[in-house]
């Protein structure tokens with residue numbers, strides 16, 4: 001039925017590729033193209049062995065728009081899944097426009113020289129995608145991604161007005177390494193060391209990095225210290241659900257992780273500017289990435305669960321209501337199925353699900369969309385069937 005290109009060959013791309021191969025009735029031609037071709041070839045060999053599916057591979061630097069456009073014109077996919085890094089978003093969107101392909105990603109654009117992510121750069125492509133009759137689906141991982149769909153589902157089925165939204169992201173897993181990040185280390189450390197930000201009564205309130213924290217209870221996991229951070233889906237959710245008065249994002253971190261992070265910052269290894277080293281220019285955080293474990297290698301010894309969801313307060317039929325919708329994902333089960341850990345799994349499965357929604361015509365439209373703008377029902381049915389079942393607690397204690 002459809003041709004798809006995945007760009008990138010890291011942890012998230014690996015999971016998405018497995019899931020596309022498991023749905024080969026819909027995705028009947030797949031290409032994996034990335035900077036390092038041997039990583040694409042390794043994924044392709046695994047897919048052949050596990051599912052008997054043949055996948056094409058290619059080398060491409062997605063920052064080279066001309067090269068990527070040529071590749072896309074040659075393969076002519078209907079959809080390009082950008083599972084590389086946020087720095088590539090605009091270049092890949094440009095190549096999609098030039099080659100006439102639709103677009104999907106899991107993280108919003110961030111300039112290489114400034115740790116500042118926001119949707120404005122990608123929302124600015126609205127007219128171009130509309131005029132060319134193409135669709136761009138932004139932020140279709142777990143958070144952003146499933147959390148936006150959960151919110152849309154809550155708004156559609158459980159509330160007349162949503163007033164408070166708290167997105168809670170707990171990784172209660174243990175990879176048995178002294179320090180490692182669960183997705184690309186450079187992007188991860190840039191995100192966590194930023195100032196905190198949350199939405200209150202029409203304004204953005206700023207906090208120090210990880211300054212506000214409280215213990216929250218996660219289903220099947222227990223109590224974990226949770227830290228308020230800024231996260232990109234807050235920007236689109238308060239725009240698309242204007243009754244929201246307060247929107248916040250919380251993530252759990254262990255003390256050991258935070259101590260490592262503090263040392264990394266204190267000794268200058270989180271710097272994103274160039275320094276001179278023996279006559280060569282290097283960026284400390286990029287050097288750090290090169291020596292830290294790659295996220296896709298963490299799976300083998302990873303135990304425990306992730307638990308991510310939305311805690312929502314609002315009004316239904318004139319009465320106050322609370323609603324908690326969440327998924328728990330086992331790192332071990334994710335590894336058994338795809339050879340990668342739960343954080344890559346919880347991102348790659350929704351990316352495939354969004355692609356499935358698009359290819360089967362359940363999500364459609366011309367222009368640039370955030371996931372919460374589409375019908376949440378078919379997505380949540382498919383994502384549950386694909387390995388990320390969800391659960392609801394109605395009128396329970398949200399702890400806020």
Ligand code: NDP
Pocket residue numbers: 007008009010011012013033034035036039060061062063083084085086088106107139140141142143144145182183184185187295296343344346347
């Ligand atoms: P990895 O670092 O494991 O993989 C990134 C891949 O992109 C690598 O294969 C890398 O190539 C490739 N790549 C980088 N630059 C280029 C380029 N210029 N051209 C072609 N390929 C390139 O990252 P993850 O798989 O962990 O994360 C992938 C994306 O998913 C990131 O954008 C991340 O922010 C996002 N994410 C989203 C989440 C969500 O819930 N929404 C959660 C987790 C991640 P090489 O192998 O040569 O380095």
